[in-house]
Amino acid sequence: MLYEIAILAILAAAPLVFVLLVFISAPYGRYYRAGWGPSVSSRAGWILMESPSALIPPILILAGALRDGAPRPGAVSVFLLALWEVHYVYRAFAYPFLMSKSGKRFPLSVVLFAWIFNGLNAYANAAFLASPAAAALDSRTPVLRLAAGCVLFIAGFLIHTRADRMLRALRERGGTGYSVPRGWLFEYVVSPNYLGEMIEWCGWALACWSLPALAFAVFTAANLVPRAMSHRRWYERTFEDFPRARKSVIPFLL
Numbered sequence: 685m686l687y688e689i690a691i692l693a694i695l696a697a698a699p700l701v702f703v704l705l706v707f708i709s710a711p712y713g714r715y716y717r718a719g720w721g722p723s724v725s726s727r728a729g730w731i732l733m734e735s736p737s738a739l740i741p742p743i744l745i746l747a748g749a750l751r752d753g754a755p756r757p758g759a760v761s762v763f764l765l766a767l768w769e770v771h772y773v774y775r776a777f778a779y780p781f782l783m784s785k786s787g788k789r790f791p792l793s794v795v796l797f798a799w800i801f802n803g804l805n806a807y808a809n810a811a812f813l814a815s816p817a818a819a820a821l822d823s824r825t826p827v828l829r830l831a832a833g834c835v836l837f838i839a840g841f842l843i844h845t846r847a848d849r850m851l852r853a854l855r856e857r858g859g860t861g862y863s864v865p866r867g868w869l870f871e872y873v874v875s876p877n878y879l880g881e882m883i884e885w886c887g888w889a890l891a892c893w894s895l896p897a898l899a900f901a902v903f904t905a906a907n908l909v910p911r912a913m914s915h916r917r918w919y920e921r922t923f924e925d926f927p928r929a930r931k932s933v934i935p936f937l938l
């Protein structure tokens with residue numbers, strides 16, 4: 685029952701979050717502002733916000749808490765969980781230590797909102813991976829679909845982490861300000877890091893072929909597309925030399 689509720693909640697929240705974020709930019713990073721309650725350092729904010737996604741699925745699955753009479757998770761489920769962990773261990777435990785020091789704060793209210801989504805999302809996807817349906821993945825998953833999903837996931841992750849690196853490099857000399865990123869996918873979109881993340885979760889959804897994975901991919905786009913649009917408007921306002929042909933997040937389109 686909680687499984688169905690979690691998926692429905694994520695799917696129902698996606699359009700609401702999209703519309704909300706078109707009008708109100710989530711108050712962290714360049715949009716950090718007072719009035720959102722107590723805050724922590726950016727590094728602590730990212731660790732707190734993302735660690736449940738890294739920890740909940742393996743803990744629930746290893747503890748057998750979700751098995752519901754199903755056989756042990758098969759090799760395909762374990763592999764899909766490993767891909768999930770690649771992303772979330774990076775996001776929760778590597779990225780916060782790699783990110784450039786801006787001295788910015790991170791509101792705990794954003795962390796709390798994210799926990800609601802991350803908790804439901806981690807639970808629903810872990811429940812799927814530990815379900816009888818996923819146990820049957822080993823024998824039933826068409827190899828081509830699984831391979832295509834994995835290739836997309838890996839390509840997305842590489843785009844995502846390279847974009848993160850290039851953004852960090854903008855502050856290599858120790859500054860805390862902003863400049864217009866140049867080169868590679870930044871010539872086409874202002875947020876290739878978001879593009880990479882969206883490709884990752886579309887690939888994962890294709891590989892899993894499950895409703896919670898699809899809901900996750902939809903929600904990721906609902907969250908990141910409006911933020912990329914805000915970034916693009918912000919660059920246009922802030923830098924006279926911003927190349928106006930550059931899109932927000934999907935080359936040539938959006």
Ligand code: NDP
Pocket residue numbers: 712713714783784786788844848851852854855861862863864865875877878881903904907908911
């Ligand atoms: P941003 O692109 O806004 O910022 C990423 C980092 O680069 C920050 O440290 C930022 O500094 C710095 N930066 C960005 N632009 C510039 C610039 N022009 N000059 C100098 N430094 C710059 O990404 P977010 O902080 O929103 O997100 C970080 C990661 O988390 C992304 O890769 C994203 O994909 C992921 N994420 C995923 C979500 C999901 O729904 N799955 C939700 C939100 C984020 P500063 O913080 O000072 O602005």
